[in-house]
Amino acid sequence: MTTALKAPPLEPILDDIVRSHRPQRETGSVPANIPFLAAVPFNRFGIAVATASGEVFSSGDADVPFSIQSISKVFTLAMALRADSSGALWSRVLREPSGTPFNSLVQLEVEHGIPRNPFINAGALVVTDHLMEETPDAATRLLRFLTAQADSTGPFIDEAAAASELSSSSRNLALAHFLKGFGNLRQAAESVVENYVRQCSIMMTCSELAKAGLFLARDGQGALGTVLTPSEAKRIGSIMLTCGMYDAAGEFAYRVGLPGKSGVGGGILVIVPGVCAICVWSPRLDAKGNSLAGTAALADLSDRTGWSVF
Numbered sequence: 341m342t343t344a345l346k347a348p349p350l351e352p353i354l355d356d357i358v359r360s361h362r363p364q365r366e367t368g369s370v371p372a373n374i375p376f377l378a379a380v381p382f383n384r385f386g387i388a389v390a391t392a393s394g395e396v397f398s399s400g401d402a403d404v405p406f407s408i409q410s411i412s413k414v415f416t417l418a419m420a421l422r423a424d425s426s427g428a429l430w431s432r433v434l435r436e437p438s439g440t441p442f443n444s445l446v447q448l449e450v451e452h453g454i455p456r457n458p459f460i461n462a463g464a465l466v467v468t469d470h471l472m473e474e475t476p477d478a479a480t481r482l483l484r485f486l487t488a489q490a491d492s493t494g495p496f497i498d499e500a501a502a503a504s505e506l507s508s509s510s511r512n513l514a515l516a517h518f519l520k521g522f523g524n525l526r527q528a529a530e531s532v533v534e535n536y537v538r539q540c541s542i543m544m545t546c547s548e549l550a551k552a553g554l555f556l557a558r559d560g561q562g563a564l565g566t567v568l569t570p571s572e573a574k575r576i577g578s579i580m581l582t583c584g585m586y587d588a589a590g591e592f593a594y595r596v597g598l599p600g601k602s603g604v605g606g607g608i609l610v611i612v613p614g615v616c617a618i619c620v621w622s623p624r625l626d627a628k629g630n631s632l633a634g635t636a637a638l639a640d641l642s643d644r645t646g647w648s649v650f
């Protein structure tokens with residue numbers, strides 16, 4: 341059950357969340373395969389809440405752009421579903437939690453090239469391949485989608501960061517070649533990985549991401565009208581709840597009680613159906629690749645506001 345926005349007003353709660361959760365010393369890790377992310381100061385912390393009624397509340401570094409990384413997977417899935425009335429995508433990717441790390445190869449081989457879900461890397465590569473059939477430059481299409489939904493010209497693809505990640509993308513290339521070997525990739529493995537990495541390298545702020553994700557909290561209604569049907573929006577929320585935090589999805593559901601999607605840039609996008617979209621960002625990660633301080637802050641916010649799907 342969700343509850344409506346509560347008094348006292350949100351600003352003091354968000355300010356207090358920032359005071360309590362902004363890291364005071366360096367703990368956690370940065371992703372080994374993206375050298376560029378190691379340079380982001382450990383004490384960055386931002387939070388933004390975009391409400392269904394159109395208000396945005398924020399605190400801390402909510403207007404500092406960061407690398408959205410795997411949060412992009414929510415939006416590419418939304419774009420793919422929108423154009424997939426026949427359901428063809430779901431014959432190429434499942435909707436089950438993987439219980440394995442986001443870049444795991446083992447399960448993909450055992451399960452004959454059908455990824456467990458669209459939010460692990462293998463699944464996102466299939467979604468990217470699907471999008472590229474219609475639009476070869478799916479990353480730029482994603483950027484336009486995000487720019488429109490966030491109602492901001494701020495988002496951009498950090499091409500230098502993408503090039504840096506691409507130079508150490510052996511695992512993602514291996515996943516793409518596995519997919520290709522099993523007949524589940526139509527474009528060249530290299531171009532799908534390049535496109536995927538450029539999607540991950542989009543830079544956005546917490547405020548922009550919260551606004552961009554609002555359609556998921558509003559039955560599919562985005563800034564410029566209908567993005568998805570209510571049933572599609574519900575289903576993306578369900579996949580976020582069960583698969584959005586990789587092999588920490590159960591722990592996150594236990595602590596936060598809301599559908600979320602993380603990225604190794606340290607961002608987490610969370611949906612409170614009917615109420616708001618929340619984005620929190622703090623760059624240092626736990627062992628599963630999810631923001632340490634971000635997860636703790638969301639657990640705290642959920643407890644303080646009563647926002648939960650349970």
Ligand SMILES: NC(=O)CC[C@H](N)C(=O)O
Pocket residue numbers: 373409410411442443461505512537540602603604605629
């Ligand atoms: N979990 C993530 O954010 C992973 C995204 C990253 N670009 C990768 O492919 O490894």
